[in-house]
Amino acid sequence: MDQNPPRSTSVTVADVARKAGVSKATAARVLGGYGTVSDPVRDAVTAAARALDYRPNELARSMTTGRSGTIGVVVGDIENPFFSLAMRGITDVARQAGFTVILINSGEDVAVEKAAIRTLLAKRVDGLIVSPAKESNVDHLQEAARSGRPLALLDRGSETLDVDTVIADDRHAAEGITRRLIALGHRRIAYITACDTPDHVFRVPSDVNTGSVRRRVEGFLGVCREAGLQGMEGWVRVGAITPDHTRGIVSAMLQSSERPTAIIASDSVIGLEVFKTSRAAGIAIPDELSLVSFHDADWTSVTSPPVTVVRQPVYRLGETAAKLLVERLNGYEASARRVVLQTELIERASVADAPA
Missing domain, CATH: 3.40.50.2300 (Response regulator)
Structure with a gap:
């Protein structure tokens, strides 16, 4: 008789533990990404979760681990190809590290940016990547950094914010x-x-x-x-x-x-x-x-x-900002880092001597 619960019901950690032949606590450690287990046990739990089409209860997991598994990102204009490519770099790194990205577009409006930060903090994101609309108006980012959540700045730095920053030259x-x-x-x-x-x-x-x-x-x-x-x-x-x-x-x-x-x-x-x-x-x-x-x-x-x-280096700007943030989330506590990436002039055919 098939021991798998019907797909129409919600699969629980206990269901995964039963199928993998481990305790519920062990299954929870594997599925929550915390604690230490052996590779064979991790493989067994992962295979059972896949077979049962297990979907984690994000609220329950965040209450258990203190993590939501999400990173909040605020950029100026997602229609601009620059930010679209930077987002690709961010999401690729975040996904590999097990994080989901929540993106909010500020339209280069500080009021919208402030509201976006409030929304993301209310959603208990684990960290933030922000491309500030105005470097002279970052009090809300200071507050976000003081909340204990890691913050990285993308493409735009700030003299008053002592946080990880990635810019181009x-x-x-x-x-x-x-x-x-x-x-x-x-x-x-x-x-x-x-x-x-x-x-x-x-x-x-x-x-x-x-x-x-x-x-x-x-x-x-x-x-x-x-x-x-x-x-x-x-x-x-x-x-x-x-x-x-x-x-x-x-x-x-x-x-x-x-x-x-x-x-x-x-x-x-x-x-x-x-x-x-x-x-x-x-x-x-x-x-x-x-x-x-x-x-x-x-x-x-x-x-x-x-x-x-x-x-x-637009993709690398996003990729590097995400890597710095993930390192912070994994316990890196040294002083803030400022990374400057090199640009390159690509000469084509739209430049010539000035007309006489």
Whole structure:
């Protein structure tokens, strides 16, 4: 007679223990991932759970182990391919470590980010990975860190948060592409970002609350100053928060008597709109306008011409943040770590000498 309970009923730890021929306590240790058991016993319990299609009671397990088996992640814009790829890195590591990921999109809005953190803490996530919308507004992240749950920052660091942080070498990357454009004779170089100010006008780098973008702008302006270019702050355009906004910004620049000869797009979503708007205006890339975009999105290699990009280690950013967090969850207690990953300039065909 088949000893397996009907599939329509809820399979319990006791059912798994009975089938595996072990005590309920032993089965609970294996299924809960705590305590020590021999490999043969673990294999027997795992096989029994699989055969019975056992589904753990997450609430009961969290009450027993103090763990929910979940990691909360808050990012700025999941429609941006950058964050989508970073999430892939996070989820791959989390899954291998036995964690489920709960993702919340902040839309780069601090109020939404704060609500997301409250929601995730209420759900008793074991740890958090956050890409802060504003590095100047992180009190809620301080509180989350003080709650005892490990916190890792993704792509954007903070001077006031002593937590594990993973970023790319954004400043160095921006310096490199700016030097390259200046060497090709470009002087009217625009930098376009989705970051914004209350009056939609950029004045100084501290206007930019997103650390990764601020480091790029600082690198851009620093190299321009070294080259003797004055007033380049006026070439930093903010507020490209949607495709429509980006088209408006680019169209106005291209219709100006002081038209840029090169544009640096702060992400691939902006880069795509620059490409499309330039083409619609009949401006040839790269003969009349050079274009460089941060992030090696799929579209950048198949356009005509293909677009020169700063390839960021996006998957590794997510992967590394998740690894640091899992290490914390497994008992790592040393001081906070700051990991800086290298970028790479991929030269294609969208950059040329400045037009005469």
